[in-house]
Amino acid sequence: MNIAVYGGSGRMGTVFCDYAVKKGHSVFVIDKQTPKLNIPFYSRLEDVIPSVDTVVDFSSPQGLNEIIPTIERFHKPLVSGTTGIGNDVMTKLKEAGKIIPILYAPNFSMGITLIKILLKNIPQELLREFDIHIEEIHHKNKKDKPSGTAKMLGEILVNPEISSIRVGDERGIHKIYFYGEDEVIELSHRAVSRIIFARGALASAQSIINMPPGFYTMEALWTGKK
Amino acid sequence: MNIAVYGGSGRMGTVFCDYAVKKGHSVFVIDKQTPKLNIPFYSRLEDVIPSVDTVVDFSSPQGLNEIIPTIERFHKPLVSGTTGIGNDVMTKLKEAGKIIPILYAPNFSMGITLIKILLKNIPQELLREFDIHIEEIHHKNKKDKPSGTAKMLGEILVNPEISSIRVGDERGIHKIYFYGEDEVIELSHRAVSRIIFARGALASAQSIINMPPGFYTMEALWTGKK
Amino acid sequence: MNIAVYGGSGRMGTVFCDYAVKKGHSVFVIDKQTPKLNIPFYSRLEDVIPSVDTVVDFSSPQGLNEIIPTIERFHKPLVSGTTGIGNDVMTKLKEAGKIIPILYAPNFSMGITLIKILLKNIPQELLREFDIHIEEIHHKNKKDKPSGTAKMLGEILVNPEISSIRVGDERGIHKIYFYGEDEVIELSHRAVSRIIFARGALASAQSIINMPPGFYTMEALWTGKK
Amino acid sequence: MNIAVYGGSGRMGTVFCDYAVKKGHSVFVIDKQTPKLNIPFYSRLEDVIPSVDTVVDFSSPQGLNEIIPTIERFHKPLVSGTTGIGNDVMTKLKEAGKIIPILYAPNFSMGITLIKILLKNIPQELLREFDIHIEEIHHKNKKDKPSGTAKMLGEILVNPEISSIRVGDERGIHKIYFYGEDEVIELSHRAVSRIIFARGALASAQSIINMPPGFYTMEALWTGKK
The missing domain is CATH 3.30.360.10 (Dihydrodipicolinate Reductase; domain 2)
Structure with a gap:
């Protein structure tokens, strides 16, 4: 897959990018900070979203809020692990779920x-x-x-x-x-390491690109029920 | 409950009777051998079945086969833990399940x-x-x-x-x-002791007397599905 | 072995006697109450001590205190699991340990x-x-x-x-x-049952009859050190 | 400590050097290959041994054999985790143990x-x-x-x-x-990772520099017995 990782220079983003690259995927980091790993790096999601299969988000409630319209416009599946989001962002995610598949997971294990x-x-x-x-x-x-x-x-x-x-x-x-x-x-x-979250996010990204639009939790995605 | 225990003098029957009596139930043993415990004891199921709520069977494939008509005639729920039964007895049990609730469980845990x-x-x-x-x-x-x-x-x-x-x-x-x-x-x-089988049989007996006719396994009984 | 069990009608005494009999030993209960098991029963330790190999005590601090002189007089090994004894009884036990082997164990496991x-x-x-x-x-x-x-x-x-x-x-x-x-x-x-205490007391009794005089704990007895 | 790590560019040597540096020690690698980590690097033990507190060896039976005379000449404690050594090298190690403290451990956990x-x-x-x-x-x-x-x-x-x-x-x-x-x-x-071997080797190195000459195993070192 080609994966855009929003917030890919943060702690969890870095673990995810490292893991996904090792598994043979092409990863593009979108972040303000340069990633620690040697990975193609962009400052705006718009610059890379047309060429990716899915967007993975490990940013912040504000960051997630900002990219929802772009996700919707380009009709790309979204996998978000950002925690601490408020009702307003949650509502927007569920709205987006009407037109694209959205996975929201505070714990990807x-x-x-x-x-x-x-x-x-x-x-x-x-x-x-x-x-x-x-x-x-x-x-x-x-x-x-x-x-x-x-x-x-x-x-x-x-x-x-x-x-x-x-x-x-x-x-x-x-x-x-x-x-x-x-x-x-x-x-x-x-649990042995943070790898479990990277793996869960990657496996879920692979799974969600074939799903119909919807707002999914991990349980819903993996039981095949919305 | 009033419980008739067919095969109540055998190894598992004895554990069951002991357990059910301790839990406050009235138990009637039907067996050829005198029970080890001091419990009312009959040689024919017909002698006691009118006054019981359910029949629990820990006998043998042949023993189970013999009591199915009596169970049907008196319309009493049956809980059987007899193992090694053949297709013929199984077919009769399933037939009986059309008119009374039948629980068949090779393992009551x-x-x-x-x-x-x-x-x-x-x-x-x-x-x-x-x-x-x-x-x-x-x-x-x-x-x-x-x-x-x-x-x-x-x-x-x-x-x-x-x-x-x-x-x-x-x-x-x-x-x-x-x-x-x-x-x-x-x-x-x-597992710590055989008590787990006695307990499972007793709890299932208490549950099945309120169930509609049917042929139930333990999973079916406890998930509420046939 | 021939074993006198002082306090053999109590809860732990009963478990011990049952276990020792099953293992083929001859057991003599000394207690005020009749034992629950069908075992030879005496009211005074003196009546039976000459013919036993060892005395096992599951009585009370007072009971233990009373039999120490008898034990000393007959030179019989003592295994005691009585808990809650005071310094005075402990001192007497240690004194007795100078002439006979004494095992004192609040936990026989x-x-x-x-x-x-x-x-x-x-x-x-x-x-x-x-x-x-x-x-x-x-x-x-x-x-x-x-x-x-x-x-x-x-x-x-x-x-x-x-x-x-x-x-x-x-x-x-x-x-x-x-x-x-x-x-x-x-x-x-x-632990699965109280049997562990009966077994530890019995194995220790078998071991102590070959030991030189001394006041032993379980660790001391089983490491071969006083 | 100042530590010379003979074979410090190999798999286990690399884990050890990384761990020891993180714990604040000064590490000097002696190896034919450049170490993966950014660590001072020498090709001959003689170049660095005068200034270290101890030598840690993760090389090969042949490598270990070659450095024993140098270790003896400079009177430095040796910690070796090289496996598969023959009787001849073992004999030399035990000889060296007469004048310097030597720890030989096929497993440092x-x-x-x-x-x-x-x-x-x-x-x-x-x-x-x-x-x-x-x-x-x-x-x-x-x-x-x-x-x-x-x-x-x-x-x-x-x-x-x-x-x-x-x-x-x-x-x-x-x-x-x-x-x-x-x-x-x-x-x-x-075990969670290879860190356990690095840690055991480092803690043992810290312990052995205060020990009298001797040939030690891990058990001997940590029980205080030769």
Whole structure:
């Protein structure tokens, strides 16, 4: 694919560009700052959008807001991982989803997406038969407690207790215990690096270019439902 | 509930009766042998079926075959855990399911049922993004390798490799690894005792008495689908 | 072996007697209450001590105090799991250890004993290279938090943080994380039933009858050091 | 420290130099090839050895053989991770250990060192009470089965069965199960990157410069015994 990466010089943008290039894709960075990697670099999305298959955005709420009209005008699929966007930008994204496929994902991990899909598919009657507890383990410098992902998983599961462990340099473990009587299910996710977000964004970009217009979440994209 | 337990003096029947009595239910054993527990005991199902809410069967393929007409005549829900039944008995069970609710379950564990439901709900597109491996750990005296449960889980997951560990007195661990790039999901089930089968059978009996006629598996019963 | 079990009708005494009988030993209960099991039963230790190989005590601090002179007089090895004893009884036990082998163990688990031996053998210089965290998981009805075992393990490890999880009917998991840079060691113990205490007491009784006089802990007995 | 890294342009040498520089040490590469990193670079050890605190070797059996006389002449501590050396080089290393401190380590991981120390300290009598099994999990491209580390751990434990799982991109998990009756201990090590070898080599280099002459293994260095 030919991919325009808006915000491609930032931390996550850099990880994404590096990963996509290694996987054989042509990447074009649009950013104010020169990218750390040796990658074609433009300051305006308009300069490169006609020749790309999709636009990937790792910029800022303001940056994302600014490019929506361009995306719409050129009818290119958009994959955005920008967090912290307000209702106004969200509304514009959903509007754009009426004419082009839009994927909005605060977390691109394929593993976390799979876990969310699994949890949402547990029948309520069966869920009630188990006592549930969430545990998350992260490195000592992680300030928020519990992690955003743990809270999000908890919301799917009618808010069980969450234990947070801060130790060493752990990249991130999330574990859900389901205790029945004399049996226990554990469902855990362990992250090794930020590569998981780059990979999820790339695989989703490859998937979305064949989708009809729509506003998609990761779960929707990967379950084939809007 | 009032429960008739056909085959209630056998190994699994005894565990079930003990469990159901402790949970406050009235249990009536129908068997040739006197039950080990101090429980009302009859030799013919007809003697007790009019006064029970449901019939639970832990007998044998032949035993199950013999009671199907009685079950039909008295219109009582049936919960059967008898394994190794042939096509002829299966056909009769499905016929009976047209007029009464029938639950047939070679494994009553609520945990294994939950795992089967989870695995069947993974979208194929997403599943392909992971490399999968099944591991099962059982005590040294377990002869079959891999376990029947591991094989059954493997069939849902397009037959990944299965590793079998035989060590100590482990009651039974099943673990499924889903490796993505730089991330891994583990989904495991650990059994502590046979209580899990008694509990699953009892909870299912409580659930099935309110269901419309039908032939149900554990997954069907607990997902609310036939 | 022929074993006198002082306090053999209590909760832990009953588990021990049942286990020892199954393993082929001859057991004699000394208690005020009739034992639940069908086992020879005496009200005074003197009535049976001449014919036993060892005395196992699961009574009370007062009960233990009362039998020390008898033990000394008959020169029989003593294995005591009575908790909550004061300094006076402890002093008497240590005195008795000068003429007979005495094992005093607030926790008879062979697994916990192995973990204590492992932890005590970690060189301080190496231990400093790891960030340590203890986690313990127990059923929801367990009141004390953290568990006594977790606290005891913490004391060996210069008191790392301890996380306590209370969920379902978990019998007891203790886990110690040692995080280095880009590597982690986990050392965990999982208990399935009270059998572990019966087994540890029985194996220790078999071991102590060949030991020279001394006051032993589980670690001392199993490392061959006093 | 000032560190001469013999073979510093190779794969492991590069990881080590990068790590040591980040930790604030002055590193001098001695190699035939220019290092990938921007680090002072010499072709002969003699050019730089007078001004360093220690020599770290990640070269080849032949390379190691060639520098032993220089190390001896300048009386500098040596830390070598070169694998596959023959008896002749080993004999020379041990000879050199009579006048300077020498650390020879085929695996520098602090975690694996800790596990080896733990296992070697288990009393044989206690070990016999457990049924042991080793499991190792590595990425699909790892050819040797079981891993060298698993075999080495097995030798310490009187050769239990070893299960090898090859799945995804797992960097390396080693797990030892100790099954007692109704209890189980798990001791596991998980590696995240090659950093663990760089870190172990650096920490050992810092430790060895204060040691008396001797031929040390990792266990010996970190237990304070030769």
